[in-house]
Amino acid sequence: MIPQPPRRTGFFEHYEELIRTWTRRLRSRQQAEDLAHDTFVRVLEAKSASVEQPRAYLHQTARNIAVDGYRRADRREAMELEAFDQTPHSGDPEHFMHAIQLADSIEQALAELPLNCRKIFIWQKIEGLTQQEIAERLGLSKNMVEKYMIRTLRHLRDRLDAMAP
Numbered sequence: 069m070i071p072q073p074p075r076r077t078g079f080f081e082h083y084e085e086l087i088r089t090w091t092r093r094l095r096s097r098q099q100a101e102d103l104a105h106d107t108f109v110r111v112l113e114a115k116s117a118s119v120e121q122p123r124a125y126l127h128q129t130a131r132n133i134a135v136d137g138y139r140r141a142d143r144r145e146a147m148e149l150e151a152f153d154q155t156p157h158s159g160d161p162e163h164f165m166h167a168i169q170l171a172d173s174i175e176q177a178l179a180e181l182p183l184n185c186r187k188i189f190i191w192q193k194i195e196g197l198t199q200q201e202i203a204e205r206l207g208l209s210k211n212m213v214e215k216y217m218i219r220t221l222r223h224l225r226d227r228l229d230a231m232a233p
Contacts, residue, residue, distance in 0.1 A: 079126060086104045090134070102214075103134060106133050106218075111126065178220075178224070184216050185219055
């Protein structure tokens with residue numbers, strides 16, 4: 069007997085509700101869309117059997133992903149503060165070297181990615197362009213721009229998490 073894939077019907081009808089809820093909570097539609105995307109990826113990749121309450125399952129999964137994101141952000145922020153808030157005249161060469169190593173690691177991690185990932189990251193995070201503007205510049209769909217950005221952010225997160233004490 070061939071095993072059947074888990075049933076995941078009922079999830080997609082809650083997509084817009086998930087976006088609205090998390091747009092209010094995060095005060096950013098883009099972040100809510102990113103969270104919803106990550107939520108659906110996690111649900112679709114899950115090896116669990118059918119879920120009796122897909123709406124509740126989606127919202128709990130989104131909540132878990134958001135909490136994990138805040139924890140990682142806190143850890144990264146603490147690491148960055150330690151590295152970058154030390155003034156050069158503090159006389160602590162160890163902190164200065166750590167800041168240089170962190171900057172080098174970020175630069176190296178970005179260099180490991182395809183050109184489009186690097187362009188999209190720089191245009192969105194540094195130059196402040198929207199995904200739609202980037203899509204038009206590159207002749208890609210907005211969805212493809214989002215996929216490149218998610219790939220880039222995951223790669224950077226993994227590399228920075230590996231550096232965390």
